[in-house]
Amino acid sequence: MRSYLLIASLIPSILAHSHVDEIWAPNPSVHYKGWNPNYFDTAPYPNDTPAWYTTARGGNPLYPIHTSTYSIICNNNSSPANLSAPIAAGETLRVRWWNPGPWPMNHKGPVIDYIAPCNGSCSAVDPTRLKFVKISELGWIDNSIEEGYWASDKLLDDGSSWNIVVPRGLRAGEYVLRTEIIALHQAHLAVGNGTYSPIGAELYPSCINLAVTGNGTKEVVGGVDARRLYTGAEPGLAYRTLHSTTEHALWQMSTPTTPEGWLFELKHYKSFINPISDPSDPYLKAISTFQLFTNAIIRGITRKDPSILNLIDDSSLTAIYIGLPWFTPEFLKLWVKDAMLKHPLRRTAKQHHFLVIMRMQGRSEFPSAGDISVAAAVELDDWKTRVYDPENLDKDPDALYFLRNKNGIKNIDPSQENADHPRECLICDNSFDEDAHVTQRAPCGHVVHQDQAPPQRLSKILDLVLPNKMYEVLHGIKPERYWALREITRQDRATLAWIDERLRVSDLGPGEPIWLRYTQDALDILMRVAGVVDQAMVEA
Known part of the structure; x- marks a missing residue:
């Protein structure tokens, strides 16, 4: 009996995922049913809803690993609704999240809303061409309840519903509204997994077609493909402290923009709580030295030092810190070791920037963290000029x-x-x-x-893979992408050179078993490299 009760008690959490099942546009005068993805394979998709079709049965979530995939646009296997709900600019749209009950209480997190113009009928729009801009975001509100009172709690208290104001003055036309809840109850599980973790924060995007009316003149500009809204490594998607602190006020999905936000970022995500020991370890010593620089930045922000606050305004802190690996001693040590042992032209820009700052820290010609930041940025630009020079890239x-x-x-x-x-x-x-x-x-x-042998030059292989671009500089590939291709394919190209050398110095003749094995291995490697190149060209 007890086991039965235990299983029964778990059912609400198993079914605790959700989808938009009711829409009022404008609220409260016009009502539409949403699309229930639980029946995508048994019930026909209705023609009288502005909610997009998806196959996210059970309202199941997406994870950081999905943030660069088609699913993140409007959920799994989504396609546009046949109907666009009329609503005037400045009016409020209301949605209810339900499946088969209200939004789960323990799925705390922010609610974020985006809008994208269809430039025509939304029913025929290509989802991959939509360019979204954020129109509202609400995260942590206060600490009136355990683990904080979040936007999701506000939604739950309002009948599991959420109000979204269509931007005032928006030009008339059809738009896709993308509303999204991000549940943080398991976000800490992504910590240490790097970009695109398969576990962690749960993302619940949902899309609705709108036909905006009125005499507005404002246009949506600067939007981005939903697959570029997140990198998969934002602090907001790997939120460590939901269950262990009350410091939720500075939760941010993406890059901090205020001094207070940067203080929280540096203290919680870009610092070590305990000093790193073993000064004889050159890699841990490098990390400790960089920590001294970070400590100086934290002191400068706390004291409102203008030279440090300027680093926020001109995005210098973003260039230094955003994109660094997770600050765990083991993970960061491997990253630093890789940077220190590599040729400077093989390091990533982030690795080189880190090492430059580390070397400058404590030198008399750079008396402050602000001076180090400026000098390091100049050296980084010089490094990029050398790294991306076509002769060096080859x-x-x-x-x-x-x-x-x-x-x-x-x-x-x-x-x-x-x-x-x-x-x-x-x-x-x-x-x-x-x-x-x-x-x-x-x-x-x-x-x-x-390496097994000096690698075959990438340009030689590109002559075979991209013969129509043989006479273009870098075969028409952008320098940054060419660098990445060179590094990704280096081991395979070294193996190709090794096979060539073995065949050259051996007495093997065509048709002999070992010769056939070598040539087949070389062909397999060449095809693998060609596949990497083709994928890079598609993503360019």
Whole structure:
């Protein structure tokens, strides 16, 4: 009996997801039924609703991993409604969230509303061409109840309903309204997963066609594809502290814009609560040094230092902090190690920016965090000029840059390798292929090596994949994307070069089993690289 009661008690939470099932446009005079996706495969889609069709059975949510997919536009397998609800600019539209009861109390979070012009009939619009702008957002309201009183609580208290004001003065025409609830009760599970976590915040987008009337002249400008509304890594989608603090006032979905918002961001998401120990570890030492810079920024904001507040106004803090990996010692250490061991032209812009600030911190010629920020931005621009120069992009920088320049490694005779030398240190831990490389040893005693072979140049492969663009600079690819392609395909291109070298120096002839295996492997790799290039061209 107890097990039965336990299962029964869980049913409300299992069915606790939701969808828009009632619409009043304008409120309260005209009423429409919404679309119930629970019956998408058994009931016909009605012609008398402005609510979009979806197959989100049970009102099931989307997650950060879906924020760049078609589903995030207006939910799973969505398509436009046949009807657009007439409503005057400045009037209020009301929606009710229900499935089969009101919005679940524990699904706390913000409600955000967007609008996009259809530039014609919304019933025939291509969802991927809609450009949305945010018209309202409400998150945390106060701490009058446990875990805070949020927009979702306000919605629940109003009969599980939400009012949305159509922008006053909006030009007449058809628009898609996108209203969205983001539930934060499991958002902390995304922390540490990086961009596009498969778990975390739950997103519930819903779309409604509107036919706006009136004499307004305001047009929707600057909108974005819904698949670009989020990066999947916003603090608001990986909200750590819903269950552990009352500091919800500064919750923000995206980049902070105020001093108070930046204080919250830096203290909660871009700092370490406990000091990082082991100063002998070069990577943890780099993180500790960067933390000193962050501490100076926090002090400057707290004291309202004009030089630091200017960094907010000119988006310098956004350039420095937004896009950094999660601030856990293990995860950030791997990221910093990768940056420090790479050739400067192979680092990401964020990695290079981080290391530049770290090197400048504490130097006498940069007395303040503001001075460091300005100087680092200048150096970052110079670095981008070098990195994205077409001649540099066509080269594959030395994989052993750090060891070659910092540790003075020398060529050695593999036959004299001491099998007893230490195999682990904070600098490197590598193996090597005696047949493909000159073996080298770092001062720590490790044997280190390059890639399997110097990679085949990306341009050579692009000549095969994009022959019609052979004579264009970088084959017509933007420098930033070309850099990414070079790095993504580097290992495969190194393997291709290694296979070429093996075939060149061997006595193998066409038709022999090993020759056939090598050539098939090379073909498979070439097709894989071609697929990466094709995908990059589609996404460009």
